[in-house]
Amino acid sequence: MGSWIFDLSFKDEYVTHLITDKALAYLDEFTDGQPHYLNVTYTAPHSPWEKEQHPAKYRDLYADCPFESTPDLPNHPWQVASCPVPSDEQKRREYLTGYYAAISAMDEGIGKIIAKLKQLGVYEDTLEIIVVTMIFFQR
Numbered sequence: 001m002g003s004w005i006f007d008l009s010f011k012d013e014y015v016t017h018l019i020t021d022k023a024l025a026y027l028d029e030f031t032d033g034q035p036h037y038l039n040v041t042y043t044a045p046h047s048p049w050e051k052e053q054h055p056a057k058y059r060d061l062y063a064d065c066p067f068e069s070t071p072d073l074p075n076h077p078w079q080v081a082s083c084p085v086p087s088d089e090q091k092r093r094e095y096l097t098g099y100y101a102a103i104s105a106m107d108e109g110i111g112k113i114i115a116k117l118k119q120l121g122v123y124e125d126t127l128e129i130i131v132v133t134m135i136f137f138q139r
Contacts, residue, residue: 014054014055014105015043015044016042016043016044016102016105016106016109017105017109019040019041019042019043019109020040020108020109020112020113023038023040023109023113024112024113024116026038027113027116027117027120028116030120030122040109040110040113042106042109044102044103044105044106045099045100045102045103045106046102047083047084047095047098048084048098049084049094049095049096049097049098049099049102050094050095050098051094051097051098053098054097054098054101054102054105055101055105058100058101058102058104058105059097059098059101061100061101061104062096062097062100062101063097065096065097065100067093067096067100070096072092110130114128
């Protein structure tokens, strides 16, 4: 099969869904019985976290969430300048909702990939390494 490079251009598609769909399509090509490598690199949960950036399906999961597990602390002195910082409590809530919505969408995508591996009968021979490099900002 060799290198498999695909186009990730999109217009109105949620990028997390696009990445998942491309990974699932790639798994459909695992038909030769040989070992394969698949690196699924989600952009979630990186910003943007604004309301219009995430499907309501995921945002609605956090409509009544108090976000008690995410303390409102001062910015870390090493915080990257390009990281969005909320200006008030309403914006903080919007960003937290978007952040958690992105994680939920990514979690759903990982679940679909695992289900596909099981369907293909290769799950038991699959090594999964999940690395998270993003933590939420502090204000």
